[in-house]
Amino acid sequence: MSAKGGRLRLKDWLRVTSVGLRVRPLRAALSALGIAIGTAAIVAVLGLTSSSQAGLLAEIDRLGTxxxxxxxxxxxxxxxxxxxxxxxxxxxxxxxxxxxxxxxxxxxxxxxxxxxxxxxxxxxxxxxxxxxxxxxxxxxxxxxxxxxxxxxxxxxxxxxxxxxxxxxxxxxxxxxxxxxxxxxxxxxxxxxxxxxxxxxxxxxxxxxxxxxxxxxxxxxxxxxxxxxxxxxxxxxxxxxxxxxxxxxxxxxxxxxxxxxxxxxxxxxxxxxxxxxAAGAFDSLFLGLGVVALIVGAVGVANIMIISVLERRSEIGLRRALGATKSQIRTQFLGESILLALIGGVVGVLAGIAATAIYAGTKGWDTVIPADAWAGGIASAILIGAFAGLMPAVRASRLPPTVALRTA
Structure with a gap:
């Protein structure tokens, strides 16, 4: 903790936030999978569209207008x-x-x-x-x-x-x-x-x-x-x-x-x-990607609610040792965001890899728009924050005596 105000240093905050993920890695991986699939779909759709357009425009330039x-x-x-x-x-x-x-x-x-x-x-x-x-x-x-x-x-x-x-x-x-x-x-x-x-x-x-x-x-x-x-x-x-x-x-x-x-x-x-017109069907596949992200958000919210219920003793002990409601809330909200961020990064990498492989088979240059990967990661972070908000608030409102007694 820092010398002023009892705030956690970034290193300590990351260690505390990742406790739930490190203790239950399989559950965390399955929860992040939905977000990874949705992000990969979005990146791949936008990447393949941009790559095919670039390949077609290059062919037009070669053939002449x-x-x-x-x-x-x-x-x-x-x-x-x-x-x-x-x-x-x-x-x-x-x-x-x-x-x-x-x-x-x-x-x-x-x-x-x-x-x-x-x-x-x-x-x-x-x-x-x-x-x-x-x-x-x-x-x-x-x-x-x-x-x-x-x-x-x-x-x-x-x-x-x-x-x-x-x-x-x-x-x-x-x-x-x-x-x-x-x-x-x-x-x-x-x-x-x-x-x-x-x-x-x-x-x-x-x-x-x-x-x-x-x-x-x-x-x-x-x-x-x-x-x-x-x-x-x-x-x-x-x-x-x-x-x-x-x-x-x-x-x-x-x-x-x-x-x-x-x-x-x-x-x-x-x-x-x-x-x-190469992106005429983008809306369909982007819609499927959004559906996958929503499913992933539900999965993250579910695991965070279960995590709060299973870790009441930890919450009560931390509150008894002086942790504030804000620190408890930040811990669980940060855990949700970190879980979604991991899924988002994995999804972006998978989408880029899929685009590169397919574009290579077609002889296209691989083009990944910045808004594809940046938007994918930003969406994952927003979904993690949204999905983890309610469980984080619920965890912060648990009185330490009740949490320890019901653990």
Missing amino acids: NLLTLEAGQSLTGAEAKLPLEAPARITHLDDVQLVAHTALIKRKYVYRNSLIPVGNTGGLQVRATSLNLLSVLDTGLARGAWLNPGTAREPVAVLGSAAARRLGVDRIFPDQRIRLGGQWFNVAGVLTSSPLEPDIDSSALIGYPAAQRYLGYISLIQGAPQAGPPSSIYVRADTDHVATVQALLAPTADPEAPNEVDVSQPSDVLTARAA
């Missing part, structure tokens, strides 16, 4: 519109346009592993004709094999998107490996990595425009001459500082006669929206 896409919309009558065959060439003449690529969805032509697959089992796979510079514009790579070249673009050769290869069971590339496209056999030249900016590519088999014209009959008549086309999607890389300007000019440039029939979008906006 300067990609714009054009697709055929609808006419005024509600009929399906078509992009002009000359649209890609027109767009290349715009200022601040860096790269232009395009694909054409070939309708009613489907992809099958072999000729024995029932016609109705399309698996949602599509056939697309493509320009040869598609990968550089979409910033998509090859997982295995080779991309199309001017020679293979004229032959029955296809490159599979990542999802298409998975659904077809193509996990490696070997000579004379073939698939069925629109009733024709096509050799598989390669498999692409995932394309976040254009998910439709993932579920497509890509062939050259000349091959689409020759083997699948995908043609348009231009001044009486057959040509492969038209494109159904055009991908434009614009100068980063002039994306908005280029976006405003794309529709009237692609189709001057009907610009309202051209849909222009920015794929990175979709990914950014996904990053913003």
Whole structure:
């Protein structure tokens, strides 16, 4: 005790406060478990959300925000519109346009592993004709094999998107490996990595425009001459500082006669929206964490009430030796706060560990917001104070004679 006022030194206060926890460690651990689970849930939810958002934003930065896409919309009558065959060439003449690529969805032509697959089992796979510079514009790579070249673009050769290869069971590339496209056999030249900016590519088999014209009959008549086309999607890389300007000019440039029939979008906006919505279900899991904290608070209050009943002799002896009501109240309130604090710290560490492990499996940077761990510990302390207040007041009001007689 200090020389003035009979106050306990911090070291003595910690020793007295922790007596109940040290004497009954198993009961204390079980009581702290609820608070630890609730705190871990809160930290993990906020940490995983922040880590996933950081990973997605990093992916957006890597892929770039300067990609714009054009697709055929609808006419005024509600009929399906078509992009002009000359649209890609027109767009290349715009200022601040860096790269232009395009694909054409070939309708009613489907992809099958072999000729024995029932016609109705399309698996949602599509056939697309493509320009040869598609990968550089979409910033998509090859997982295995080779991309199309001017020679293979004229032959029955296809490159599979990542999802298409998975659904077809193509996990490696070997000579004379073939698939069925629109009733024709096509050799598989390669498999692409995932394309976040254009998910439709993932579920497509890509062939050259000349091959689409020759083997699948995908043609348009231009001044009486057959040509492969038209494109159904055009991908434009614009100068980063002039994306908005280029976006405003794309529709009237692609189709001057009907610009309202051209849909222009920015794929990175979709990914950014996904990053913003990554915490849409946070409230549910945070609610579960709060429920766990409430259960933990009930457990702490219960153990403190039982502790007061079991330690009446200790309370009476301390009061008889001169301990004040305030010191008794502080002892039991401090014990409750210490119990909750231990649970909170364990929960924070568990939440951080869970976040780090999961983020590592996804290749994300581990991000733990300061308000997650600080809020978790602060909540634990508040819960400990609230849960221990009534038992502490009850202990301080026990007269020493009654406490010793009923012990």
